[in-house]
Amino acid sequence: MPANLTAQYLKAEEEYRRSSTVDEELKCLQVMLQEIPKHKGTDHLQAMLKSKISKAKREITTEKKGGSRGLRIPRQGAGTAILLGPPNTGKSQLVATLTRAEPEVAPYPFTTKLPAPAMMPWEDVHVQLIDTPPITADYMDSHLHGLTRAADLALLVVDLGSDDGVEQCQEVLDRLSTTKTRLAATSYLDEEDVGLSYTQTFLVANKIDADDARERLDLLHELCPLDFREFVVSAKEATGLEELREAVFRSMDVVRVYTKLPSAKQPDFDRPFTIRRGRTLLDLAGQVHKDYAERLKNARVWGSAVHDGTVVKGDYVLHDKDVVELHI
Numbered sequence: 001m002p003a004n005l006t007a008q009y010l011k012a013e014e015e016y017r018r019s020s021t022v023d024e025e026l027k028c029l030q031v032m033l034q035e036i037p038k039h040k041g042t043d044h045l046q047a048m049l050k051s052k053i054s055k056a057k058r059e060i061t062t063e064k065k066g067g068s069r070g071l072r073i074p075r076q077g078a079g080t081a082i083l084l085g086p087p088n089t090g091k092s093q094l095v096a097t098l099t100r101a102e103p104e105v106a107p108y109p110f111t112t113k114l115p116a117p118a119m120m121p122w123e124d125v126h127v128q129l130i131d132t133p134p135i136t137a138d139y140m141d142s143h144l145h146g147l148t149r150a151a152d153l154a155l156l157v158v159d160l161g162s163d164d165g166v167e168q169c170q171e172v173l174d175r176l177s178t179t180k181t182r183l184a185a186t187s188y189l190d191e192e193d194v195g196l197s198y199t200q201t202f203l204v205a206n207k208i209d210a211d212d213a214r215e216r217l218d219l220l221h222e223l224c225p226l227d228f229r230e231f232v233v234s235a236k237e238a239t240g241l242e243e244l245r246e247a248v249f250r251s252m253d254v255v256r257v258y259t260k261l262p263s264a265k266q267p268d269f270d271r272p273f274t275i276r277r278g279r280t281l282l283d284l285a286g287q288v289h290k291d292y293a294e295r296l297k298n299a300r301v302w303g304s305a306v307h308d309g310t311v312v313k314g315d316y317v318l319h320d321k322d323v324v325e326l327h328i
């Protein structure tokens with residue numbers, strides 16, 4: 001218990017313990033936060049109060065659920081990653097730096113009003129990124145549920161440039177925990193309730209270039225421990241982004257396959273097909289052309305798993321960077 005708490009603080013704390021409604025609870029918490037001495041020794045308690053306040057506010061306002069007019073963004077590229085997070089964390093800046101898109105980046109919240117796709121290159125493939133409006137304790141764009149469920153990956157962006165970053169991140173998680181669209185280390189559907197969907201998530205701690213960013217990162221680990229893979233980056237200075245870019249592609253769990261017709265000397269190395277890991281030659285054939293799955297006789301493969309030019313059948317499981325000559 002920190003020293004020199006005011007009489008008003010102690011009174012509010014006592015009332016808080018006895019409060020019987022969320023409204024009462026919220027009022028007490030707000031007095032406590034206002035009265036608490038602001039110094040390093042009370043950081044932990046301050047953060048705790050803020051998180052309790054946002055939780056109480058959320059409980060008061062949850063009930064207005066947005067309708068689910070689905071906004072569909074056609075899938076493109078090797079897979080889709082959706083950026084999620086509080087306002088001003090640098091989601092749009094990240095999309096701008098990772099892609100060639102030019103979303104509006106500004107130092108005030110709600111600059112991004114609608115989810116917007118852009119293509120992120122990695123080696124010879126692209127991953128679709130979706131920039132989104134922010135999530136706060138009392139606002140979440142209704143399209144985000146469907147888009148998050150449909151995405152292969154979510155990037156939860158945290159602001160290391162602001163003292164409120166950790167609390168706001170917790171608010172996003174709290175908000176999502178009241179819905180059936182949630183974030184987790186891996187994607188899966190709940191065993192008891194298949195309507196409850198978890199999307200694989202990376203934590204992207206942004207603005208590591210900012211003053212005190214390291215301390216805020218420590219605070220994040222302490223107050224908001226998550227089992228997501230974590231990437232510490234600066235979207236502005238482009239630090240840590242190459243590692244993130246590669247991990248995003250790898251998380252799509254696809255392999256690249258270069259196809260070649262028997263008549264062609266060289267496979268088409270510019271535009272690989274991407275296909276989910278574990279899928280077969282037959283699946284690829286159907287992706288190349290809708291008739292090919294039926295007409296496929298066999299294929300010759302050059303790649304890591306077979307001797308050069310090995311003839312394989314439709315059940316051959318594809319590997320990353322296989323070159324495949326389809327015989328139909």
Ligand SMILES: Nc1nc2c(ncn2[C@@H]2O[C@H](COP(=O)(O)OP(=O)(O)O)[C@@H](O)[C@H]2O)c(=O)[nH]1
Binds near residue numbers: 091109112233234
């Ligand atoms: N210092 C620093 N500022 C950043 C970084 N990324 C974004 N910003 C700033 O943070 C503010 C919000 O960025 P924006 O991308 O619009 O955030 P969004 O609301 O999450 O889309 C802008 O003023 C950006 O210039 C970063 O890596 N470092």
Ligand SMILES: [Mg+2]
Binds near residue numbers: 105
């Ligand atoms: Mg934005």
